[in-house]
Amino acid sequence: MHTEQRARAHELLRSRSIDRALFAAPASVTWLTGFAPPIQTGANPFAGGPPLVWYESGEFTLIVMDWFSSQAVPVINYPGYTYESPIASADHLAAIVRSLVGRSRAGTLGVEARHLPAFLAPSDAVSIDGLLDPLRAVKTADEIETLRRCFALADAGHAAAREATRAGKREIDVWAVIQSAISRAAGQRVPLGNDCVVSRRENNIGGWPGDFELRPGDSLIVDLGARLNGYWSDSCAVYYASEPSDRQRATHNVVRQALEYAISLIKPGAVANEVDRKVRQFIADAGYPVYPHHTGHSVGVSPHEEPRLTPYNTLLLQPGMVVMLEPGSYIPGEIAVRLEDAVLVTADGAEVLTRHNKGLP
Amino acid sequence: MHTEQRARAHELLRSRSIDRALFAAPASVTWLTGFAPPIQTGANPFAGGPPLVWYESGEFTLIVMDWFSSQAVPVINYPGYTYESPIASADHLAAIVRSLVGRSRAGTLGVEARHLPAFLAPSDAVSIDGLLDPLRAVKTADEIETLRRCFALADAGHAAAREATRAGKREIDVWAVIQSAISRAAGQRVPLGNDCVVSRRENNIGGWPGDFELRPGDSLIVDLGARLNGYWSDSCAVYYASEPSDRQRATHNVVRQALEYAISLIKPGAVANEVDRKVRQFIADAGYPVYPHHTGHSVGVSPHEEPRLTPYNTLLLQPGMVVMLEPGSYIPGEIAVRLEDAVLVTADGAEVLTRHNKGLP
Numbered sequence: 001m002h003t004e005q006r007a008r009a010h011e012l013l014r015s016r017s018i019d020r021a022l023f024a025a026p027a028s029v030t031w032l033t034g035f036a037p038p039i040q041t042g043a044n045p046f047a048g049g050p051p052l053v054w055y056e057s058g059e060f061t062l063i064v065m066d067w068f069s070s071q072a073v074p075v076i077n078y079p080g081y082t083y084e085s086p087i088a089s090a091d092h093l094a095a096i097v098r099s100l101v102g103r104s105r106a107g108t109l110g111v112e113a114r115h116l117p118a119f120l121a122p123s124d125a126v127s128i129d130g131l132l133d134p135l136r137a138v139k140t141a142d143e144i145e146t147l148r149r150c151f152a153l154a155d156a157g158h159a160a161a162r163e164a165t166r167a168g169k170r171e172i173d174v175w176a177v178i179q180s181a182i183s184r185a186a187g188q189r190v191p192l193g194n195d196c197v198v199s200r201r202e203n204n205i206g207g208w209p210g211d212f213e214l215r216p217g218d219s220l221i222v223d224l225g226a227r228l229n230g231y232w233s234d235s236c237a238v239y240y241a242s243e244p245s246d247r248q249r250a251t252h253n254v255v256r257q258a259l260e261y262a263i264s265l266i267k268p269g270a271v272a273n274e275v276d277r278k279v280r281q282f283i284a285d286a287g288y289p290v291y292p293h294h295t296g297h298s299v300g301v302s303p304h305e306e307p308r309l310t311p312y313n314t315l316l317l318q319p320g321m322v323v324m325l326e327p328g329s330y331i332p333g334e335i336a337v338r339l340e341d342a343v344l345v346t347a348d349g350a351e352v353l354t355r356h357n358k359g360l361p
Numbered sequence: 362m363h364t365e366q367r368a369r370a371h372e373l374l375r376s377r378s379i380d381r382a383l384f385a386a387p388a389s390v391t392w393l394t395g396f397a398p399p400i401q402t403g404a405n406p407f408a409g410g411p412p413l414v415w416y417e418s419g420e421f422t423l424i425v426m427d428w429f430s431s432q433a434v435p436v437i438n439y440p441g442y443t444y445e446s447p448i449a450s451a452d453h454l455a456a457i458v459r460s461l462v463g464r465s466r467a468g469t470l471g472v473e474a475r476h477l478p479a480f481l482a483p484s485d486a487v488s489i490d491g492l493l494d495p496l497r498a499v500k501t502a503d504e505i506e507t508l509r510r511c512f513a514l515a516d517a518g519h520a521a522a523r524e525a526t527r528a529g530k531r532e533i534d535v536w537a538v539i540q541s542a543i544s545r546a547a548g549q550r551v552p553l554g555n556d557c558v559v560s561r562r563e564n565n566i567g568g569w570p571g572d573f574e575l576r577p578g579d580s581l582i583v584d585l586g587a588r589l590n591g592y593w594s595d596s597c598a599v600y601y602a603s604e605p606s607d608r609q610r611a612t613h614n615v616v617r618q619a620l621e622y623a624i625s626l627i628k629p630g631a632v633a634n635e636v637d638r639k640v641r642q643f644i645a646d647a648g649y650p651v652y653p654h655h656t657g658h659s660v661g662v663s664p665h666e667e668p669r670l671t672p673y674n675t676l677l678l679q680p681g682m683v684v685m686l687e688p689g690s691y692i693p694g695e696i697a698v699r700l701e702d703a704v705l706v707t708a709d710g711a712e713v714l715t716r717h718n719k720g721l722p
Contacts, residue, residue, distance in 0.1 A: 039402065040554075041552050041555075041588070042387065042400040042552065083655040083669075086674075090475050090490075114480050116479045117474065117475055118472065118477045121479035172548055172549060176540070176545050180540070183537050186533075187571060187572030189533070193402045210548060211548030211549070310445070312447060
């Protein structure tokens with residue numbers, strides 16, 4: 001489990017002459033080990049710090065409180081919740097890190113300093129922030145299977161959202177139906193992003209669902225990302241509270257064409273910022289406002305990662321990359337359309353991974 | 362807004378000769394400023410680090426990415442999400458912290474080193490981890506009003522749970538109904554803990570809802586904590602999939618009596634570990650297994666905080682404290698009862714803040 005990830009990481013660390021390392025970024029920990037702690041209610045109040053991964057002599061060890069275990073790697077547990085004595089989990093965790101770091105002075109020690117809490121930071125370490133990130137851009141076969149399941153969950157959410165969207169409902173009412181459908185489909189609680197906003201809002205590009213009520217003539221952006229086993233999906237659709245106006249329909253169709261055009265551009269060797277530029281141009285050429293955000297990005301152990309399809313990014317697409325494509329067009333307070341699919345870069349093109357209805361026709 | 366909290370913190374910092382400070386614990390940031398970022402989907406992928414509070418010359422300043430603002434305190438924003446250039450939010454945040462820390466060398470600088478990321482840690486700081494925690498134990502009048510609203514949300518969840526619990530339903534099915542009821546009542550997404558487990562499970566004390574199905578004869582522990590405006594409620598009840606057995610009914614009634622007894626013990630001057638000991642003894646005297654967890658704790662900007670009602674804690678209760686009381690009795694795989702109320706310590710006793718049905722009769 002996640003052996004390919006650890007092999008890639010080991011090779012990179014060796015090439016950089018990093019002999020020992022302490023990983024603290026949630027994405028790194030999940031990617032290296034498959035360990036994905038619950039996140040819905042914030043940091044665990046009984047843990048001494050975030051889950052960590054220690055790397056030494058080519059081996060990876062997970063350091064977590066005693067509620068948690070791993071099928072993939074050796075684990076060092078420390079006491080978390082206690083009631084017969086005060087909770088001292090931070091002290092236990094600090095002692096473990098001190099002991100691991102201190103048992104050798106040989107070679108270079110790397111730490112993810114952007115996520116490692118200061119009280120655990122060794123004094124003689126070098127930063128390895130972001131070092132693993134590029135390794136995550138090409139997905140393993142197992143990761144692609146996991147992502148398919150994540151996208152299927154988002155699909156289930158969209159089926160429920162399309163059904164639930166109508167005048168008189170609030171954003172949060174639709175969201176509650178989506179969340180219920182997804183958690184029941186998964187058989188467990190599922191962290192769920194991203195946006196659920198009515199077109200009549202002044203900021204109608206994105207945002208969390210509130211008590212804003214759909215009226216006839218409104219549309220609803222439903223941008224869903226569900227996390228399962230530590231991996232995120234993404235997806236976006238637009239549903240209508242009533243029969244759409246000619247203008248809504250025209251905008252929706254242009255964005256749909258832009259999305260289809262974007263999909264057609266995805267293949268090995270395609271350049272991220274060229275795809276970005278061409279899809280923007282497509283919307284502009286059609287005479288519609290161009291979206292003030294990225295054209296796309298990837299997902300995985302984080303909901304937004306490389307490759308980013310953005311004006312500055314000269315990265316080349318490779319087989320095994322998963323790319324979200326999400327062109328849109330917005331007029332504040334009036335029109336808001338964003339449609340998003342996921343594609344897998346294959347040997348000679350792209351396979352669409354999302355199956356959700358994107359609203360209209 | 363939160364002025365009383367900042368006044369208490371300022372007084373304490375001055376008494377400890379802390380001239381400047383950097384707060385990084387989520388609980389400290391929310392308690393000092395009222396700022397409560399979304400937490401349901403984990404850390405914000407576009408933020409350079411956690412929200413921070415800078416303290417200098419008696420003033421508190423919130424440091425957050427540009428999506429966020431504050432009604433309560435001055436804010437320093439830094440760029441978070443960007444698409445026309447690479448995301449550099451961590452660099453922006455580091456520059457701000459460097460500038461604040463570096464503009465003066467006078468006096469002592471304190472940092473919350475258990476939550477401050479290492480890359481932001483000044484070299485010449487002292488730890489102030491946990492320094493504010495005792496200040497949070499007595500709630501302000503505004504906090505008590507906020508908590509009443511949080512408890513009302515949990516009450517709404519319980520009403521839905523009681524209705525939804527029946528044979529053939531899975532834990533996650535009941536949970537989905539609860540979550541929907543609470544988010545619709547709040548008009549927004551609500552982070553929701555804690556436990557939803559069937560009595561037939563081997564570990565039937567707590568855990569997240571899964572696809573475990575209720576059968577006739579089973580009961581369901583529903584332990585709900587909802588976060589609103591950064592403040593957590595808590596509550597626990599037990600619902601039955603069918604007519605309860607004599608043994609279930611007897612256990613439930615003993616735990617109910619233990620809870621009533623616990624409430625009767627709460628008043629100013631009561632000692633935390635004496636309350637704990639007496640309630641345990643009540644269950645033991647009735648001839649039932651004593652719960653292997655705390656008797657109670659408080660809630661606020663964290664879901665578990667002082668006063669803890671535990672065997673070691675000699676803390677005295679004071680007016681304005683909010684105390685959760687949650688005795689239980691468990692036989693693995695068979696019987697699981699925990700009933701929980703919140704009480705406010707008043708001038709001469711306690712006011713029960715929770716109104717939820719606790720199941721049976």
